[in-house]
Amino acid sequence: MHITFCCADTRPEPWLEGLRAALPGATVSEWRPGAAQADHAVVWSPPQQFLDEQPGLKGLFNIGAGVDALLKLKLPPAAKVVRLDDAGMSVQMAEYVCHAVIRHFREFDGYEADMGAGRWSFRKPRTRADFAVGVMGLGVLGQRVAKALRHFEFPVHGWSRSAKAVEGVHCHAGADQFDGFLSACRVLVNLLPLTPDTRDILNRRTLSRLQPGGYLINVARGAHLVDEDLIALLDEGHLAGATLDVFRTEPLPAEHGFWKHPKITLTPHTSARTLRDESIAQIAGKILALERGEPVAGVVDPVRGY
């Protein structure tokens, strides 16, 4: 069995060594144009040429949770696209989102500014019941985030394409229930996959439905959000703030209005990093399962887009 590795923005050596150690019966090498046919590929944003030259691939293992970049390409006909499920990402996502929600709810930015100016301040505690949090996307990451928010006793709503049941979470599903979901929430967390249906889903119409003083946390993809609509709603005062980890263009271009906006907190796409060791172990296990003809978790439906 031969495994090829073709990942943009990733140092290959530690991945190659890790995959060789995890799959001692396989040969593992970095892809070069004209290389021999491989059985499986470990990929991140590969060039179309790679896919064109590897028509016999059985598995394409994406080293991230989102496969939107991969699904834009023409794929080998028999290749299953497999995304990472969890591999240490869900706990990071829960951390990131809980940190952002707590920071906003408890006004820690405000206290930091007060104390930085030498002011011992008093702010009236806010009421948890007024801070319902909505989680868009109830896959592995979304469910973990919802559960973590419940731990802090926030009212939690969830929305997904198809109906789901998550303990302690008010679940809404499908286009019909989207507006009702939005108007039940003050804080909105986006964890949706990026598909033609979800592109631009965070826009003036939808974000206006959040309760007054609404707050957006986007940890999915930049193309879910209509940037200028967010800025307008912040400037008009309907939204109180936003924490953004992902952007239409990354790195965020120097001239973008998000950089200096006083109500926006930015991080450089760091909410849930791919952890190499966990990912290698998971991918190696799935390759062996596919080879034995067993089902594996995380196989993408190319029509649905996730």
Add this chain to the structure above:
Amino acid sequence: MHITFCCADTRPEPWLEGLRAALPGATVSEWRPGAAQADHAVVWSPPQQFLDEQPGLKGLFNIGAGVDALLKLKLPPAAKVVRLDDAGMSVQMAEYVCHAVIRHFREFDGYEADMGAGRWSFRKPRTRADFAVGVMGLGVLGQRVAKALRHFEFPVHGWSRSAKAVEGVHCHAGADQFDGFLSACRVLVNLLPLTPDTRDILNRRTLSRLQPGGYLINVARGAHLVDEDLIALLDEGHLAGATLDVFRTEPLPAEHGFWKHPKITLTPHTSARTLRDESIAQIAGKILALERGEPVAGVVDPVRGY
């Protein structure tokens, strides 16, 4: 039955109204010098004169978790001292501590500085296994905090005066196991009651035992910490930082070295506020239980100090 109310820094009207509604069979009034004898008192830092004039009190209900200020006074001989247990404080404490731990572990202060300066930065993810968190004090608040930290998969150690068992937490107990507890931890969270045994417990000797790059979160009482020892260990580099919510003198005096220290995050004693409605309901329930001769939770052992 007569209930008297004597709380410093607290607007009495909403408490009086709430207690009257919760205890319709009782008279409830604010204490004045020379007032009639009461059966029970709701107190926060009362003057000695109040206690001297009310020798017949059966219950002294403290509207906070820490009773150190009350135990400094000479108390009526038959009065049980009862502290609030939870009443909405433990979830606030879990929020505060998790926010501080996550913010430090994930370097969100650093990312905020990077992005504020227009820099799209990369920081190598830290390893969760290197960030063991130790919780000092395993009462209602400490156990809730430890549980919340476990939710984010941090290794969690606990230390208490007498041995406890908390699921998922490495529990240490007593003076003999204190040094071993400290050296197992990188982040230290203080939730101890303030007693003669615990005053100054966070000092050069003890904080030096934390793993290099150690981090202190003090949410108990300012007098647990020897301020100048913390500043020295931060300046020497053994400790990486601290988040402090409580101080020897509050408000923190203008000339104090904590105000402008670059490695210290300050908040104005806001980690867990007394929530009025929850507290009134709890105190009313305990007054009725005591009157029926039933045991109540949170009765303080004056010798032990909590």
